Amino acid sequence: MNLKKTCLSLIAISLINPLTGFAFGKEQESKMKSLSITIFYNNLLHDERLEAAWGFACFIKGLEKNILFDTGGSGPILLSNMKKLGIKPQDVDVIFLSHNHPDHTGGLWDLLKEKHKLTVYLPESFPEDFKKRIKALGADFLSINKPIGELGRGIIEQSLVLGTEKGLVVITGCAHPGIAVILRKSKQMREGQIYLALGGFHLTSYSEAWIRRVIHSFKEMGVMKVGPGHCTGEKALELFKKNWEENFLEAGCGAIIEVR
Ligand SMILES: [Zn+2]
Ligand SMILES: [Zn+2]
DSSP: OOHHHHHHHHHHHHHHOTTTTOOSOTTOOOOOOOEEEEEEEESSBSSTTSOOOSSEEEEEESSSSOEEEOOOSOHHHHHHHHHHTTOOGGGOOEEEOOOSOHHHHTTHHHHHHHOOSSEEEEETTSOHHHHHHHHHTTOEEEEEOOSSOOBOSSSOBOOEEEEETTEEEEEESSOTTOHHHHHHHHHHHSOSOEEEEEEEOOOTTSOHHHHHHHHHHHHHHTOOEEEEEGGGOHHHHHHHHHHHGGGBOOOSBTOEEEEO
């Protein structure tokens, strides 16, 4: 038994939600040796067999439970992309919703019709009727406000931070509160390097000067790898690629990122 490897699931639990006892099989050891993140909803396309559409969703395997992070905008596209990648709705154990925007939550309802015996982890501020609708489909939900919790004053959003042997893996939906703010907060919460920042960085409408400042913050924080997608924007994608070179991970729809 490699003790180092077993840390993967344990750290992830404590980071996600120790207060509400995130049910990842807390004290159990994980036999998984690596973390794999499959992006199957993104407006940027990686795998030609899939359909690209505005929004974001990825599937995280390697912990005690399989996590679906966000659900994209359309149920049919989500389910069809999953199918093409060999991921069944039944494989999803937990759904983590970053924020209440239709391009991240729209696919939820069709998925819950296929599998409802699961828990949806959502920011506390989600509307009551959203929570009721989850219950009506037979699933359960859990409101999260700690430890990274909700960020932002306008659009409230939570991010998923996973601890791995390599460092922190931070997954963002749209990063509305600011990608650098999210990463800084993740680092404060947990010592250690940020190994990978993945997801929407929300830089589409920002100037090049602003993007360069964000990149500077990334460098200061020592972010090792980046996998920007969704609402990152072309200019920012280009600059991240230039700055991270081989540590820039192509994270379009259908990309599979392994952390081992
Ligand atoms: Zn959004
Ligand atoms: Zn979005």
